[in-house]
Structure formats: C-alpha cells, structure tokens
Amino acid sequence: MKSFFITTAFLFIGCIVFAQQRPPVISSPDVNADGSVTFRYYSRTAQAVVLKGEFLSAPLPFVKDTSGVWSVTAKDIKPDIYPYSFNVDNVELADPNNTYVFANERFKRSILDVPGKTPLVHSLQNVPHGKISYRYYNSATLGTTRQLLVYTPPGFNTNSKTKYPVLYLIHGGSDTEETWTKVGNANFIADNLIAQSKAVPMIIVMPYGNVRPKPMPDFTKDVINDIIPFIEANYPVYTDSKHRAIAGFSVGGGQTLNIGLTNTDKFAYVSSYAPFTATEEFQKNFANYSPDADKINQQLKLFTISVGTEDFLYEPVKKNIALFEEKKIKLKSYIVPGGHTWMNCKLFLATTLQEIFR
C-alpha cells in the first residue's frame, strides 16, 4: 500500500503542481493483447466523450465509470500509425495521457501506433539506427534563423570521406518540420530499408515549409538559396542533381512540383504525394506550361505522383498527372487505396526511398 502511494505520488507530481485535485492514474492508449485499443480520459464534469480517429469509420462514444474515468475500446484496427483526438462536450483535444502529439500548427491530435504481428516498415526494429538532428540555419531569403531536421544514416559521421545523396522532404500544409518524423516515422522507414539494402544510405532534410504570406515562391527561394547551401556546407554530400531528390505531401507535394520541376538542373528525382496545387505559384508555373520535354526527361531520373483514390484531392491530382502526360513529361503515377492521410504518406515515402539514387 505504501508502495502504491509512492508510485501514485511519483506519477502525478507534475499534476499536483499545476492543479490541486489529484486525478487517478490512468493509461491511454493501451494496445491490448488481441490488438484492440483502449482509450481513457478522466473527467467528473464531462457530459459526453467521443473518440475520433483515422482508424474509425464513425466516432465512438466513451463510457464513464463511477470514479470519473471514461473509456472506450476500438477493435479490428489494421496495424498502422493513426492520428486521433477526443471530443469532450464539443471540445476537440489531444489525449492528455499520450506523449505522442501530431506536430501541427492548427490542431492538437494524438498518435496511435498499432504494431503488426511482424514489424511494419515504419516500426522501430532491431537494426542500426540513424540520427535525427535539430539544426538551425540562417535564411537570408526570410531574414530569420529557422529550424530544420536532418536524418543521417547509421554509421554516418561528419568527417566521412563517403559522400551521401540528399532527399529534401516537405510536410503538409499546417504541419511542421517535425511531422515527417513524429507522424511519418521517416527515420525508422529509412533505417529499415537501409538495413535491408532496399534503400541506399542517404541524408534526409526536413525543412519547415510554411512561409507567410507567400508560402510558395519564398519557400522555393529558401530551399534553393539557403537550405541546400547550408546542407552542402555542413554535410559530406554530393552536389550534383543526380544525388538530389525532393518529395513532399499535400501543400508540400505542391511545393515539390513547383520547386522540383522548375529546377530540373538541381533535382533528378521529384516525388509528389497527393499534391495541393490550387495556388498562385502553381498557376504561374504550370497554367501555360510549355516545357522542353526532351531536356526535362533527360534531367529527371524519376518523377512520380502518388495519390489515394479516396483522397479529397484525387480529381485535381489526376488532372495534374494528365497535364504532365500531355506535355510528354515522363511520369510514374501511383494510384492506391486510401485518403489524404499520413498512413498513405508513409507508404509513398517507403516507395520513394527504394527508387531514388539508384
């Protein structure tokens, strides 16, 4: 009993400090032995608590016990990483007891990782691990110091005589420079594919793509004039187009098309995932697109566009694919099941990592 009290006191010291009332010890989410997942939330005052998640076809109601602990168990979840949130009396929030938060500027959701019976391509596996480094670069374009994340592969060291190719990987519209690692597990995907020799050791640079008020043109300048020079000054990397790739999701997929296809002398690999292209910059670059297709096809070693058939951008993305095909730009398209989700993003990235720098 004494030990129980001590454990309880230990767990909740953070809460004691802030609130006076001591909530019970609860755990959420718990992945159960049968693969179902139990979510919990503590409130004595709430009237209705509902679970929303990208693994659910409809929200699930929680049930309250006499101690004020609400819980619900979701079943038959396909192993994957999913965003979810709680809705408490019409207020949307992240699961207070879950450390893993969706890195985003406009909402706070939590991340559920349902492991597979055999490890998934994005799972932490018993293989050599690369590093994610949080770096700061000076953006002359934007007049500020910005954070970016850099994945270096297992065994990497700064003074290496080995040179590495570089993938520039851009997040979605209201995401941050952390979303590709925190939600997309980009580092584990790379670790696993490199361990299996399915991907070549590479550096992956994850910048912060949101630039206001001119997100598209200013970010293009930031990548070309500030980020690439920063990486090439600080890492042992190749500096020719055949060793540079760019990829991105959603708004970042649009940025990928804008940056990549207007700089085919700099990027030989361009992979766009469910691109959002209803932007002035895309109009400017592609409304009257009259490319020298032969030249571009020679410069690009690979150009892919991926999208899910249930993606709300499916129709515009199909139009983009048609545009490039009509202009005779060689393009590989991946049309897969699923929506505008980070579940699909991970698969798109896993495909790209196996295709580039070969």
Next chain:
Amino acid sequence: MKSFFITTAFLFIGCIVFAQQRPPVISSPDVNADGSVTFRYYSRTAQAVVLKGEFLSAPLPFVKDTSGVWSVTAKDIKPDIYPYSFNVDNVELADPNNTYVFANERFKRSILDVPGKTPLVHSLQNVPHGKISYRYYNSATLGTTRQLLVYTPPGFNTNSKTKYPVLYLIHGGSDTEETWTKVGNANFIADNLIAQSKAVPMIIVMPYGNVRPKPMPDFTKDVINDIIPFIEANYPVYTDSKHRAIAGFSVGGGQTLNIGLTNTDKFAYVSSYAPFTATEEFQKNFANYSPDADKINQQLKLFTISVGTEDFLYEPVKKNIALFEEKKIKLKSYIVPGGHTWMNCKLFLATTLQEIFR
C-alpha cells in the same frame, strides 16, 4: 480577394481534410508590440473559455466575438517561457494554434515565449548553434530500445580529437526526454553561454527518466550500465568522473541525488533542482545515511541543490539540504524566489553550466 481565398485554403487544408467545417484563420498566441500577449480560440458552441498560465496569478476569461473567435489579452508578463492552457467548458487543453507543446505524459499544455528587450539566456540568439540529436540506445537493464537526446556543442564533429565532458540532464516526473529542450531550451542556454565563454563546450545527454514500475533503482542501472556506455562508445568524451556531471529537476532531481551521491566515483558534479525525494529509493539510500564525508568531498568537485521559496517542495528540500550539511557533505544551496517551475529550471541550469567542468 482571390489571393485571400488561396491563402485561407492553403492554411486550412489540414483541417479541411479532418473536419468538414472550415474555421476562420486565427493566430494564437500573438506577442504584441507593447509586450502584452493575445490568445485566441475558435468555438461557436463553447459557453466559457478561460486562460490558465504560469504567468497569471488567476485565470483570465476570454471574450467571444460574433464570428465565434474567443480572445483575451494578458499584460505585464515578465519576459520568460511559460506553460499555459485553455479551459473550455471545464475541459483543459493545449492551444490548438500553437505549435509549441509542453512535452509531458500526463497533460498537454502550450508554451508561451515572451522575448525580452535584450535577449534572455534561453533565447535563440545570433551565435553558433549546437545540435540536438535524437538517438536510440539499447537498454539491457530495461530490455528495450529507448530514445534519448544528445546536445553537441557548436563545431562538434564525431571524429574530433578534442574530447568533451558530459552532463547527464534529467527531466521532471511526468515529463519526457524532450522537456529539457522543448520547455527548458537547454540547447540555446548552452549555445549562449558557450558563445560568451561562460560555459565550456560540453555534451548534454537528456535521457527518458520514467521507468515503471520501479522508477528509481531501474533508472539508476539504466544510466550507469546502458546510457553512459552508449555515450562513451559513440562520442569523443572523457570517461573520468571529473568530466561527468549529473543534474535533474523534481523527480529527476531526486534521481540525480540517488544516482550522483551513490556514484561519486563516477560523477564529480551533482546538481539537483527542487528534488522530489519521497521515494523508496531515496529512503533506502539516505534514511540511514552514514557517508565517508571526507572521501565524498574529495570526489565531488561541486554539489548543489536549488529550490524556489514558493516551491511546494521547499520544506522537504530544506530538510534534504540540512541532512547533507549535518553529514558534513560540502554543498552549495541556491534558495531563490519562485515555485516548482520550468522558469526556475532554466535559471538553475544556466547556473550549473557555468559552474561545471572548471
């Protein structure tokens, strides 16, 4: 108008995907020119929205406008970094529009950074920056692979002939391995003090201290048997006690005392911030404490305990200080204003960094 629509569409694409309703573009928190800070929250259904923050002596009510945007402006905030949250109809949540989230297992709060007129010791300044790397080590003690964060100073490279001293820095009770950087800005504090030659270039290792069900003894083993060997195998560091320091806050402050003072052959610097010591492990180590004070005083180059006079642990910490003084262990105590807060933590760390490895 068209441009406004495009910008709006751009900003909210993430939300469109998840929710059907498109909320207005709001920004929160906004630090105003006069140093006041405006917070905003969007809800058409909420009855009452209240701001709670460690810069407030009492919660502040929001006011709703006709478009469903709630706002409140807080004034006279002393420049610092503060945790805060919104309370919406009795539901506590992080600010949905703020990217910066308090890294914690039991609550989700946001982080407000009020800059000073002159840069603070924890601010991003125009100095050379170190790196934070997210690493994975195998814990034989715990039978799992765990994440830890490693700060390396500006100019560091893995193959350096220069060796570095190492500070092991532990978070509070329900915090995570990210709290010292995400809330404590430990990396910027180190960057700034190193730039001014007030601290020597060092490596700072931030492990995840929460181990269940036996947080104290198992974490001690993890540090000694797994974390230190991992660091010493992977970084150019000195391996004698004079180049090893340990520090921590709250539960991590208790762990610091447990680990540091029972391993004075391994750590010559022990700095404990507002330690929580109502634990079995502390009882085991210190209830019948009969140290060889002369030996320990020779081994320890510095032993400090810091606490704020409004800290809820002020009285027990004073008793700890008295215990060590009674046992003739040389100790420097820092009794300062303030509570059990990360505002104080940053100051404690800034002091430690200037004292160790000298």
